Amino acid sequence: MAHLQLDRVSKTFANGFRVLDDISIDVAPGEFLTLLGPSGCGKTTLLKAIAGFHAISSGALRINGEDVTRVEPERRDTAMCFQSYALFPHMTVSENILFGPRQNRVSKADCADRLATALRQVDLGAHAEKLPSALSGGQQQRVALARAMAMRPGIILFDEPLSNLDAKLREQVRFEIRALQAELGFTAIYVTHDQAEALAMSDRIVVMNKGRIEQIGTPEDIYDRPASRFVADFIGAANILKAEVQEDLGSGLWRMRTDVAAFEIRTDKKLSRGSYYICWRPEDAEVQEAASANNSFLAKVTAQAFQGNLTDVILTPTGSTGTCRIQVRRPLPLGTQVAITIPPERFSVLEAVQ
C-alpha cells in the first residue's frame, strides 16, 4: 500500500506537443484510481511516467513521500500489468511469475511462497508449467496480474488490461481485480477508455482530455455533477444546452433561459451574468401527457431504440430545431407529443459559454 503524489507533472515531446499538462493528483494508500479519457488524451503516457518509462519535463512524482522523479523503473515500487500482457513467451507461467522476485534477490523459500500465493490468487495452479502461448487470453491476463502481484509492490499500474478480452470475461475479471485489490490492499492506477469499466471499478476517476485533467471525483460525482461539457458528453449520454442566467432566486436556485424553455436550476456554483452550458441526463426526464407549470417543455417523439431493459427516445422540442434524448421503460408511439419535466436539482451547470 503506497501513497502516490503527482505534483504539477508536465511532459512535452521534442516536437513541442504537450502530452501532459500540469497534472496534480494525490492518490491515497489502497485507493483504486482510474485514468479515463479518449485515445490520445495522455492517460497511458501518464501511467508510463508513473512507472518510470517516460521521463517527465517538469513537476515531481512522490511515492510514500519520497521523490522518485528521477528513479529508474527498476527501482520504483510499482509493477505494471501491460495491455499486451508482455509475458515472456519462452518462460513458463511459474518462471514468468518468479522473474521479478528472482531479479530482486528474494530468498528461495520466499519465492516459493510468493509463487504459490500468486497462483492461488489467480486460480492458475493447474497451468503453472505451461507456456503462455498454451493459455487463453483471459488466463494470460491473469498471469500478468500474478506476475505484478508477486513483486508485492505498493502500486500496481494497469494499462487497459481488459481491452483484449470479450465482454463477458471482462466483467468477471473486473470483479476479480477489485476483490484482489481489497484483499491485498495495493494502490491501483487503472487506465481505460471504457467509461462503464471506470464507473464500476473506481474509488475515484480522473477524466483526462488533451493532456489535462478535466475532472477528478468519485464515479457518482463524475456522473451526476460533471464539471464540463467534455465530461458530461464522455461519460454516459447527456443533453447539453446553452442557458442564459436570468434571475437569482436565492438559496442556490437560478432561473435560466434556453431556446427550449425557461428552467429553474439548482446548483452549488456561484453564477454571474451571461450564459452557461447546462446538461441533464436522459434518465432524469419525467414524461407527462400535458405540460405542468415549471421546468417542462413539449416535444414530439421522432425516433427510438428499444434496448430491452429500457428504451432510448429521441425527441424534437416544439419550436426548436435541436433534439434531446430521454430513457423510458416502454416505447412511446412515434409522432406523439409529450411533456418533459426536469426537476431543478437534476441539472448540472457546466462551464460558461465563451
Place this chain on the structure above:
Amino acid sequence: MRNKPLQVILFALLAIVFFLWLFVPFAMALLWSLVDPDKPWSYPDLFPQKLSFRRWGDMWLTTSLPAAIGNSYLLAPVVAFLTLLLAAPTAYAFGRIPFRGKAVAQMLSLLPLVLPSFIIALFFTSLLYKLGIYNKFAGIVLGHVVLFLPYAIRILTVSFSQVRQDLIDAARDLGASPWARFSAAYLPVLRPGILAALIIVFIQSIEEFAIAFVLGSPDFTTVPTILYSYLGYNFVRPNAAVVSLVLVVPNVILMLVFERLLKSEGAAVSGGKG
C-alpha cells in the same frame, strides 16, 4: 489437394532442378575425385575405369591442402565472431533507434555487397600496407570482416527490430539487471539471427577467394586458393574435384545443422501476443 496435376508438375520440376543443380554436380565431383591417376577417365568411357582414393591421399601428402584447411577453419570462426561483434551496434541502431538519414545509412552499409571483391581486395592491400599491417592472417581477417559486415548487419537488424518493446519494459519494471533484461527480452528473439549471421559469415569466409588470394599469396593458402590453383593455367580436374569437395561438404553439413537449430528456436519464440 484440389489441383492434383499442377502439384505433380511442380514436384517433377523440383525433382529435375534438384537433379541437375545438386545431384549431377555432386556426383560428378565425387566421381572425378575418385579417378585413379594411372587410368584417366576419357572419352568414350561413361564411367571411370578404376576408382580409388589415391588422389585424396596424394593431395593430402604432396600439396599444402592440410595447411590450407587449417588456415580456412581458423580464419572463418575468427571472422564470424568479429563480424558479429562489429555488426551488433549498427544493427541495434538500425533496428531499434529512429534517427534522421536511417534509410541512407542502411543503404550505405550494404555497399560492400555490390563492389566486386577483387577491387576491394586490391585497394585493401595497399591500405593495409599503409597502415603497416603485414600479418597475412590479420589482413585477411580484416578484409573478410569488411566484406561480410553487410550480411551480418542486415540479418541482425531484422532480429533487433523484432524484439518487443513491451517485454523490455516488463523486464525493467520487474527490476531486471541489464543482463537479465537482455536475456529475457532480447536473446530469445536474437538467437536465430545471431546463429544465421555466424553461419553465413563462416561459410562466406571459407569460400572467399579474392581477398585470400590477393592478400595471402604466395605462401598463405586457404582452401579456395588451392582450388583455384587447379583451375585456369594448370588445370587438373580430379584434383580440383577433391578440393571442391573438401570445400563444400563441411558447409553443407553446417547448413543442415543450422536449419535444425532454427527449427527448434522457432517454437520457443513464437506465440504470445505481438
